[in-house]
Amino acid sequence: MAxxxxxxxxxxxxxxxxxxxxAWLQREAPDIVCLQELKADDRKFPADDIRAAGYGVxxxxxxxxxxxxxxxxxxxxxxxxxELPGDPADSQSRYLEAAAHGVIVGCLYLPNGNPxxxxxxxxxxxxxxxxxxHADSLLTSGHPVVLAGxxxxxxxxxxxxxxxxxxxxxxxxxxxxxxxxxxxDQGWTDALLQCHPEQPPFTFWDYFRQHxxxxxxxxxxxxxxxxxxADDLLDAGxxxxxxxxxxASDHAPTWVDLRQRARP
DNA sequence: ATGTCTTTTTCAAAAAGA
Numbered sequence: 001m002a003x004x005x006x007x008x009x010x011x012x013x014x015x016x017x018x019x020x021x022x023a024w025l026q027r028e029a030p031d032i033v034c035l036q037e038l039k040a041d042d043r044k045f046p047a048d049d050i051r052a053a054g055y056g057v058x059x060x061x062x063x064x065x066x067x068x069x070x071x072x073x074x075x076x077x078x079x080x081x082x083e084l085p086g087d088p089a090d091s092q093s094r095y096l097e098a099a100a101h102g103v104i105v106g107c108l109y110l111p112n113g114n115p116x117x118x119x120x121x122x123x124x125x126x127x128x129x130x131x132x133x134h135a136d137s138l139l140t141s142g143h144p145v146v147l148a149g150x151x152x153x154x155x156x157x158x159x160x161x162x163x164x165x166x167x168x169x170x171x172x173x174x175x176x177x178x179x180x181x182x183x184x185d186q187g188w189t190d191a192l193l194q195c196h197p198e199q200p201p202f203t204f205w206d207y208f209r210q211h212x213x214x215x216x217x218x219x220x221x222x223x224x225x226x227x228x229x230a231d232d233l234l235d236a237g238x239x240x241x242x243x244x245x246x247x248a249s250d251h252a253p254t255w256v257d258l259r260q261r262a263r264p
Numbered sequence: 265a266t267g268t269c270t271t272t273t274t275c276a277a278a279a280a281g282a
Contacts, residue, residue, distance in 0.1 A: 207268035
């Protein structure tokens with residue numbers, strides 16, 4: 001049976017992390033990859049190296065911050081949009097959407113929102129509202145869709161090693177969690193939670209206080225599936241080995257395996 | 265408050281974001 005693996009990976013700097021990316025692509029061979037936090041403008045994006053590894057790629061970079069890309073093994077992703085609708089004045093590179101391998105993929109990098117409260121948290125919630133509106137239109141379209149990326153939301157207290165020292169953080173605020181829940185209530189399936197309901201795996205361990213060594217992680221990278229894709233869900237997981245490599249990103253690649261039906 | 269890492273400005277050390 002054919003299987004489609006879709007992964008999301010906050011790479012935290014594509015230039016310094018390119019060897020890690022190529023090693024991961026070689027070993028795990030995901031079919032579709034969403035990257036966030038490129039931290040490079042369009043001209044510095046290493047498209048040639050990625051194509052040499054066998055992937056078609058589209059990207060939207062930005063100097064210093066943000067930046068998103070979509071990779072597809074063996075073909076060019078068909079770009080659908082380069083920004084989240086709803087605010088023409090928003091110039092941050094945080095959303096990219098494409099069709100590849102028979103599915104629509106939204107690659108998103110939701111604002112962190114710290115410090116909270118403040119303008120950055122307001123921006124986070126406003127961005128979330130735009131995502132909720134766009135996600136609704138994607139569901140209405142009836143297409144098979146996955147919304148994958150760094151949501152910068154810890155959905156519940158079971159998705160963090162210990163919420164005590166994070167209570168004031170934007171990632172745990174009730175407003176952030178309520179927005180995430182509203183997405184799920186539209187009909188999206190949280191793939192990692194679906195496959196690991198008793199203890200969903202962490203996807204992020206910050207660089208401070210030996211958090212990786214202590215497995216003091218958070219689950220903030222999510223793959224949301226539209227209903228028809230949720231029916232095809234086989235498995236979901238985290239490539240923890242990537243986080244243990246030297247000079248690793250603070251996130252690990254997070255993936256979902258879908259049963260690939262014959263599509264006309 | 266702190267911890268660490270990547271980026272930019274500008275070529276060293278510091279600031280900002282996460």
